[in-house]
Amino acid sequence: MSEVCDKVTEGDINSAARLIRDIEDDIPGVKDILKELYPFTGNAYVIGITGAPGVGKSTLVDAMLSHLRREGKTVGVLAVDPTSPFSGGAILGDRIRMRRHALDDGVFIRSLATRGQFGGLARAARGAIDVLDAMGKDYIIVETVGVGQDEVDIAQIAQTTVVVVVPRLGDGIQAMKAGILEVGDIFLINKADNEHADRALNDLKSMLGMNQHERCADRWRPPVLKAQAAADIGVVEFMAEIEAHGQYLRRTSDGPCYRRSKESVRHDLLEMVKYQLIEDMTRRLENTGNLDRMVDLIAQGKTDPFTACEEIVLNYRAIAKSQ
Amino acid sequence: MSEVCDKVTEGDINSAARLIRDIEDDIPGVKDILKELYPFTGNAYVIGITGAPGVGKSTLVDAMLSHLRREGKTVGVLAVDPTSPFSGGAILGDRIRMRRHALDDGVFIRSLATRGQFGGLARAARGAIDVLDAMGKDYIIVETVGVGQDEVDIAQIAQTTVVVVVPRLGDGIQAMKAGILEVGDIFLINKADNEHADRALNDLKSMLGMNQHERCADRWRPPVLKAQAAADIGVVEFMAEIEAHGQYLRRTSDGPCYRRSKESVRHDLLEMVKYQLIEDMTRRLENTGNLDRMVDLIAQGKTDPFTACEEIVLNYRAIAKSQ
Numbered sequence: 001m002s003e004v005c006d007k008v009t010e011g012d013i014n015s016a017a018r019l020i021r022d023i024e025d026d027i028p029g030v031k032d033i034l035k036e037l038y039p040f041t042g043n044a045y046v047i048g049i050t051g052a053p054g055v056g057k058s059t060l061v062d063a064m065l066s067h068l069r070r071e072g073k074t075v076g077v078l079a080v081d082p083t084s085p086f087s088g089g090a091i092l093g094d095r096i097r098m099r100r101h102a103l104d105d106g107v108f109i110r111s112l113a114t115r116g117q118f119g120g121l122a123r124a125a126r127g128a129i130d131v132l133d134a135m136g137k138d139y140i141i142v143e144t145v146g147v148g149q150d151e152v153d154i155a156q157i158a159q160t161t162v163v164v165v166v167p168r169l170g171d172g173i174q175a176m177k178a179g180i181l182e183v184g185d186i187f188l189i190n191k192a193d194n195e196h197a198d199r200a201l202n203d204l205k206s207m208l209g210m211n212q213h214e215r216c217a218d219r220w221r222p223p224v225l226k227a228q229a230a231a232d233i234g235v236v237e238f239m240a241e242i243e244a245h246g247q248y249l250r251r252t253s254d255g256p257c258y259r260r261s262k263e264s265v266r267h268d269l270l271e272m273v274k275y276q277l278i279e280d281m282t283r284r285l286e287n288t289g290n291l292d293r294m295v296d297l298i299a300q301g302k303t304d305p306f307t308a309c310e311e312i313v314l315n316y317r318a319i320a321k322s323q
Numbered sequence: 324m325s326e327v328c329d330k331v332t333e334g335d336i337n338s339a340a341r342l343i344r345d346i347e348d349d350i351p352g353v354k355d356i357l358k359e360l361y362p363f364t365g366n367a368y369v370i371g372i373t374g375a376p377g378v379g380k381s382t383l384v385d386a387m388l389s390h391l392r393r394e395g396k397t398v399g400v401l402a403v404d405p406t407s408p409f410s411g412g413a414i415l416g417d418r419i420r421m422r423r424h425a426l427d428d429g430v431f432i433r434s435l436a437t438r439g440q441f442g443g444l445a446r447a448a449r450g451a452i453d454v455l456d457a458m459g460k461d462y463i464i465v466e467t468v469g470v471g472q473d474e475v476d477i478a479q480i481a482q483t484t485v486v487v488v489v490p491r492l493g494d495g496i497q498a499m500k501a502g503i504l505e506v507g508d509i510f511l512i513n514k515a516d517n518e519h520a521d522r523a524l525n526d527l528k529s530m531l532g533m534n535q536h537e538r539c540a541d542r543w544r545p546p547v548l549k550a551q552a553a554a555d556i557g558v559v560e561f562m563a564e565i566e567a568h569g570q571y572l573r574r575t576s577d578g579p580c581y582r583r584s585k586e587s588v589r590h591d592l593l594e595m596v597k598y599q600l601i602e603d604m605t606r607r608l609e610n611t612g613n614l615d616r617m618v619d620l621i622a623q624g625k626t627d628p629f630t631a632c633e634e635i636v637l638n639y640r641a642i643a644k645s646q
Binding site: 031034035038039052262265266268269270272273274276277278280281282285291292294295296298299301304305306307308309310312313316317 | 354357358361362375585588589591592593595596597599600601603604605608614615617618619621622624627628629630631632633635636639640
């Protein structure tokens with residue numbers, strides 16, 4: 001076993017932190033270390049916390065940390081900041097997040113500022129989760145900003161996905177629009193101390209009800225809860241629902257644990273293959289100058305992007321063939 | 324020229340609507356029609372409107388429509404609803420959007436409920452824009468919900484990308500967090516009738532200032548505007564900024580128009596190639612049963628996902644070779 005693997009499985013913070021950065025930067029040797037770590041993963045319970053900016057996700061995670069630490073559980077937190085394609089980094093880092101747990105040895109907080117596209121975020125998040133998992137954390141909380149594909153990807157990684165809304169934002173139609181109904185295992189209405197909270201609760205419940213006709217009778221029915229995370233109100237009830245969802249998964253999973261269910265493994269593997277293939281193809285395309293040649297032809301009106309695309313894919317296969 | 328192509332370029336609404344659905348569903352013959360349409364595209368001015376749910380994007384688009392129609396311009400609107408991977412469709416459709424322009428012949432409104440992932444949204448949006456473009460629309464407005472990769476993709480399609488925020492949501496740190504500073508050509512603070520508007524304006528301006536040191540002196544400096552779209556306040560000034568940005572692009576582009584610039588063609592082509600390759604690989608993987616075999620091996624602990632991934636990519640090349 002390599003030294004890095006050794007240290008990470010012993011829970012060494014510096015090694016884990018360095019490895020997570022390496023995963024993010026996708027440096028070549030990282031895959032071999034992840035291979036080595038793989039047998040040590042699959043034990044942590046992964047919770048995804050998602051919702052629009054301003055709904056109080058970080059405050060909620062902070063309250064969850066306090067709760068889990070009181071129960072003696074160790075926790076890894078992964079704060080996924082959205083891709084910033086130009087500056088290539090998160091502006092807010094670990095510094096201002098969850099300050100009060102920063103000196104607690106049982107808590108390990110990292111933020112991920114994923115670069116690139118095409119599944120890069122999910123890939124890096126998956127790797128970082130494996131690291132926290134191999135460190136022996138009991139729980140891993142993945143906090144993510146954004147509306148759209150990111151949620152879906154994280155829903156596929158986490159055992160339990162929590163969608164956080166606030167009354168003002170989370171009125172019926174908006175939540176629908178964002179298409180987040182389908183990814184939430186638990187819905188939490190945060191900052192529920194104003195007059196809109198009950199309306200939001202009823203709206204969400206009725207929408208989830210509408211959604212139920214597509215589900216089988218024995219499927220998990222996502223509960224809708226109210227909380228004020230900043231005042232630690234409703235957090236105990238919320239944690240109990242996460243526990244209940246975990247029990248449901250253990251009861252219904254076809255693998256030794258949910259993250260090792262065939263469905264989950266299949267999804268992860270396919271994502272990994274896609275990423276790998278795109279990377280390989282893009283690198284070769286840059287090296288051969290084939291892309292630039294096609295761009296010139298299109299710009300000169302000598303071909304169209306659709307024909308050019310077909311040629312490039314055929315060419316890639318030819319390269320693969322000769323290699 | 325095919326009949327579909329004929330009809331679309333003549334502006335036939337039914338043919339265009341059907342073609343857009345076909346693009347979304349990615350049915351096989353669609354690529355040939357897009358090839359035919361290609362020479363008729365590149366003339367429309369594409370404006371992207373993006374921002375979190377609840378900031379009033381649809382209201383703004385409605386106000387823009389009124390403005391552009393008063394000037395005699397024809398407009399296509401594409402409302403991109405986020406992926407809903409489970410139900411596979413937008414819940415809100417064209418019906419409740421921009422009702423007041425529904426009977427105007429110079430306006431064509433479509434919503435896109437993109438399925439699939441891995442660039443599927445951008446691919447479908449790009450195709451639908453080509454259709455509206457080939458119909459002869461002067462302007463195409465693409466409205467998109469979401470924070471993250473979607474914005475970036477749309478920023479690459481549109482000539483001018485507008486980021487809409489509201490004072491309550493759009494305070495400094497949150498906007499930073501979402502990484503949208505880099506994709507906006509114009510920032511609009513909507514619902515600017517409350518006390519937070521000026522603070523939001525100053526916050527945004529100072530953040531954009533911070534961002535400027537990475538830009539060259541002759542680069543476009545994104546303006547920050549205030550508006551109340553619902554009351555038609557600030558819309559004229561906003562449209563003037565879009566016009567100014569368009570002039571800037573025409574001055575600085577290396578192609579006959581911005582959408583035909585080499586940078587833009589290169590990006591579009593690469594996205595198309597990635598999509599094509601992934602689709603081809605996934606189909607073959609399903610057909611050979613290779614994926615299921617690997618999943619079984621991983622579930623049995625006989626291999627790990629990283630090794631399995633390498634084997635699959637090598638196998639794909641072998642298939643490509645034998646074909």
